[in-house]
Amino acid sequence: MLLLMPELPDIAAYISALEPRIIGQPLQRVRLASPFLLRTVQPPIQSLEGRIVRELRRIGKRIAFGVESDLWLVLHLMIAGRLHWRPQQAKLVGRNSLVAFDFPNGSLVLTEAGSKRRASLHFLDGEEALLSMNPGGIEVLECDLNSFRTALTAENRTLKRALTDPRVVSGIGNAYSEEILHAAQLSPIALTHKLKPDEWERLFTATCSVLKC
Numbered sequence: 001m002l003l004l005m006p007e008l009p010d011i012a013a014y015i016s017a018l019e020p021r022i023i024g025q026p027l028q029r030v031r032l033a034s035p036f037l038l039r040t041v042q043p044p045i046q047s048l049e050g051r052i053v054r055e056l057r058r059i060g061k062r063i064a065f066g067v068e069s070d071l072w073l074v075l076h077l078m079i080a081g082r083l084h085w086r087p088q089q090a091k092l093v094g095r096n097s098l099v100a101f102d103f104p105n106g107s108l109v110l111t112e113a114g115s116k117r118r119a120s121l122h123f124l125d126g127e128e129a130l131l132s133m134n135p136g137g138i139e140v141l142e143c144d145l146n147s148f149r150t151a152l153t154a155e156n157r158t159l160k161r162a163l164t165d166p167r168v169v170s171g172i173g174n175a176y177s178e179e180i181l182h183a184a185q186l187s188p189i190a191l192t193h194k195l196k197p198d199e200w201e202r203l204f205t206a207t208c209s210v211l212k213c
Contacts, residue, residue, distance in 0.1 A: 026050055032099050070125070086108075092109065136167050145201065160177055184199070
């Protein structure tokens with residue numbers, strides 16, 4: 001089965017589902033089944049335990065969990081990572097279960113299919129450290145046509161490459177870029193410097209439409 005990397009709409013859906021479950025709740029325990037998932041050493045992840053989750057954010061294709069004292073867990077699901085809400089203290093069964101975050105009302109479990117482990121978890125101290133995780137691409141749903149065109153024409157590249165570069169556009173990967181280009185009736189190998197005004201309008205409209213679905 002082909003697994004597609006979660007992109008902006010998918011990450012937004014995860015956040016919407018998680019907010020009523022964990023905002024305002026204490027993170028009672030973090031159970032790491034795979035030590036390779038955690039890519040940071042300091043601060044120690046155990047220092048999260050007992051602290052209240054204050055907010056959730058999307059950082060590109062990552063989910064950031066804001067915990068009191070300005071601490072942040074940043075999770076990148078990559079291609080095969082998936083989140084599951086399970087009963088409290090759910091067991092980590094099988095090699096695909098990588099970590100569980102235990103709350104009073106349930107456990108959030110990360111699984112990753114396949115033999116290679118690409119998902120990652122960073123534990124960061126402070127807003128500045130969090131912002132360093134942002135590749136810097138524009139947020140399409142927060143910009144206008146001119147800003148969109150300016151970002152994509154900074155270099156002369158194919159539309160496919162421009163749309164999927166997180167330094168250019170935030171949150172779009174292979175799956176949604178194909179849907180966007182199909183909706184805009186544009187070739188993935190068309191060059192950004194060659195697009196006509198009406199084609200830019202179609203591309204921007206299609207991008208906004210697909211990402212809002």
